[in-house]
Amino acid sequence: MTGEARAWLTVSALASTSPEGQTTQRQMEMNWEVVDVMEGDWIGIFDKDPSGDWSNPVDQRTPRESFGYFITNATLPHLPVSTEQMEGACLGWWVAYVRDDTPIAIDCFKVHPRWMSALKEQIGAVSLRNLVWPGVHDAGTYTPYSQLADNSLMKYAITQDESIYNQLVYGNRYIDLRAGYFSGDPDEPYWVVHGLTVWRPFREVLQQLLEFVQSTGEVVIAEVSGFTFFETSEHHTGCIELITEVVEEVMAARDLTWDATLADLLQTPASLIVIYDHHEADSHPLFWPEISSKWANAQSISQLEEYMYNVFEVDGPPAAPWKLNGQLTPLAEDVITDDLGSLRIMADEVNRNVTQWLQTRWWDQISIISCDFVLSANYVEVAMEVNLRRIAK
Incomplete structure (x- = not known):
């Protein structure tokens, strides 16, 4: 402070x-x-x-x-x-x-639709790997709250209540997307999923990414993973083709590497970094390789804090860039017994605390940070502050 x-x-x-x-x-x-x-x-x-x-x-x-x-x-x-x-x-x-x-x-x-561009003079020379990226866990699993969505399944499935476009306008720059393949819909086989719940066509969230990046030129990381019901290499090929069909014109080339600076990408219209977490995309020039991830799989804030302490102060974090999943995770038995209340209650328990820890204790080591219900965290403004603080260090 x-x-x-x-x-x-x-x-x-x-x-x-x-x-x-x-x-x-x-x-x-x-x-x-x-x-x-x-x-x-x-x-x-x-x-x-x-x-x-x-x-x-x-x-x-x-x-x-x-x-x-x-x-x-x-x-x-x-x-x-x-x-x-x-x-x-x-x-x-x-x-x-x-x-x-x-x-x-x-x-x-x-709102922070252009915070990277606004800070270009100060942090433009910082490499992509050394930036702090505020992000969204399970970004495609969004829907506004309603009583109908407050049942025993949905309250442990819905992770956000703003669209991906809105998440980006509010300042988030890392988007976690989970893809699923459904052969019963030949016209739209790729969908956003969270576990076994199915949300919206994958094409729809790609179009939101495209609209934001085209409008702002901001640098955005979108990581595609999950791959529910992907059973053949052709399923991955189809997903890769869908992604390139929709957003190829704004996709940053893989050979730029994480050593490129923020300014390098801000001065080009191709500023969307797409990470595809499967070897089928390894040879594609527009898909970046999977990055390290730290996930506590914790059910309480004390477990999460202990895990984060071990990451930052005992083992040391992975080489940047890497992502920290800053949310609690219900186990199957927790959903059945409803002991944890809902993902909303879990986010309320941890988001403000994780924000404070990242701002005060581990600000010089964080890379990509994500959470559920992002408007209840202050990750965006913490990232802006920490990026400036690091260059002054």
């Missing part, structure tokens, strides 16, 4: 429906970090910029510790965010940490 205080907003991963049918979802969270909490300090959320007038917060709370959060009654609707918005544009909610009747920290909830 720089200065005496920080405040920022996230969107709670929690969602529920009351017995009366009332839905609660996408509540704004006020987060803060201060050196010391002083008598009279308060934090508030505002529906207009409080820089000139902070007397009318929509919700106001009193912090008791130097680091924490409050879930407010303010909510963020599913907004039609777009690459047409300015980098860092505010989306209607602000937060202020107030001391002695003066805000000492103000921030807003933002």
Whole structure:
């Protein structure tokens, strides 16, 4: 933390429906970090910029510790965010940490459609392998919350509630995609899957990637894996052909390697790095090889923290680039017994904590970081901050 205080907003991963049918979802969270909490300090959320007038917060709370959060009654609707918005544009909610009747920290909830381009002058010379990439776990398994999707299967399958295009507009630059092959649909055999749940045509998510990269020129990593029901090499060949059919014009050549700089890719229209986690793509000039991955397979935050401690401080992380899966994972018996509640509850338990650990403890070692329900983490702004902090180190 720089200065005496920080405040920022996230969107709670929690969602529920009351017995009366009332839905609660996408509540704004006020987060803060201060050196010391002083008598009279308060934090508030505002529906207009409080820089000139902070007397009318929509919700106001009193912090008791130097680091924490409050879930407010303010909510963020599913907004039609777009690459047409300015980098860092505010989306209607602000937060202020107030001391002695003066805000000492103000921030807003933002989009980041062009943060790489905005930071090109500062971090453009950094190699791709040495950047921090904020990312999305199971990015294609998205759907807005509803009571119908809150059943015993879906609440352990849905990982996001924003489209891939929106995930990118909010600033994420690593997209985890799981592909499945279904022979019963000869016109559309490739679909996004999560385990055995099937979501949307793979072509659809590729088109979202294409639209974003064409509009912004930002550098994006898309990793394709899973390959549910891929039984022959022809199934992989078909998937590879589909990917190139849709996004070939923006695919970065494999021979650039991870030693290319951010500026190298920002100055070319081909800035989409596609990783294909199967040897069938090994000889293709547009598909990058699989990278190392660290996955805790943890069911509690204490297990996840212990795993991350071992990765960063005992064994040491793999050679960059590598990805850290920062989410909890339910076992089959957890889904059956429903002991963990849902992926939303699990994300709420870990996202803010992992964000803090990456920002304060392991900022100089992280590479690609991903999670469920990304708006409840602050990965994008942490990545921006850490990328700048590293070059100043």
